[in-house]
Amino acid sequence: MQLSIRHETIYRYSAPQAYAIQQLHLTPRAEPQQHVLHWQLNAPGSLSAYTDAYGNLSHMLTLSRPHEHLAIVAHGMVETFTPPQGRIAGKDSLPPLVYTVSTRLTQPTAGITELAQACLPDGSARTKHLMRLAEHIFGAVKYQSGATEVNTTASDALRMGIGVCQDHAHIFLACCHVQGIPARYVSGYIDPGNTDHAASHAWVDAWVRDRDYEGWVSIDVTHARLMTDAYCRIAIGRDYEAAAPVRGVRHGGGDESLSVNVQIIPQ
Structure with missing residues (x-):
């Protein structure tokens, strides 16, 4: 596209x-x-x-x-181009373990920890586990434009039950970090199609260990789906503040x- x-x-x-x-x-x-x-x-x-x-x-x-x-x-x-099964190719400037460190916006709380333990195994995950987490976040935090600010933390958005794509991404990252799974923030653009979501968007990359693949998979938590050719990637980082x-x-x-x-x- x-x-x-x-x-x-x-x-x-x-x-x-x-x-x-x-x-x-x-x-x-x-x-x-x-x-x-x-x-x-x-x-x-x-x-x-x-x-x-x-x-x-x-x-x-x-x-x-x-x-x-x-x-x-x-x-x-x-x-x-649509990456097959959301699998992101390319050279990284940093090792995956860099993306297991929590930030001010992704600090875990009891609610984050409970959600992480319910959806993810400890230490590594398959794509199906990560998609299950995205679906839980999608159901627990309703998308509402303007509901939060750029300094809203993952735990605050989860507690309020409303947020935007940035909040969905931060909750996902916080859950992955609790379980020691590398995950990073992605900022960029999306063709919104017929939805009411903004064209400026945020999603995540997470490190998976599937039977036939180990590496990054890109997941749009707000839509609970894998990245397609409707997305343009601008920056990655530990959270919004980095990207x-x-x-x-x-x-x-x-x-x-x-x-x-x-x-x-x-x-």
Whole structure:
């Protein structure tokens, strides 16, 4: 499938801002499951490209002149392929065990531990076990846009019983970590089709030991399904904070408002 993608992020400030620095994960990863046909990233100021510790194609944006708004636009065309049985190929910059460490957003609680023990064996899992966990999370945490914030933890979302794709991913990661199973956060885009889910999306990769395969399998917890060619992968990390599309700090500017518009058009 070919996906035409446009991601626009606009910050507006109530007073002139003197300085801003933003870390951007807005460029598709170089992986066998996808091929970038063309891609462009537009933003004011200085853009410095680099590859982060997780192998993500990243940029550091620095804007040191006074400004009252900041517009960042990423757009292009990506050809995507369905990985067989969700199995992700490609070289990793870090060993799987790196992704067994909990973070502030994925700390286990009694509820997380109970869910993990009910769905997953200890130490390793097959794809069927991980899909069972995704289905349990899908049933326990209803998707509701705007129900949570970027700093909502996995345990808070599970307790409330509502959340978005980011929360589903964090709960899944927390459960895997309880059982010592490597699992990582994925940020990117999805062709939403006829659903009401946002085109900007989050899902997970988990390490499986099936009879005929050992490696990463990519799972969309929000839809309780394996990744297909409807997905474009942007960044991986331990959680949202490591793979966020835009994250940074500023000096001055008063109050801030943010608007994000993502359009995905399959070709």
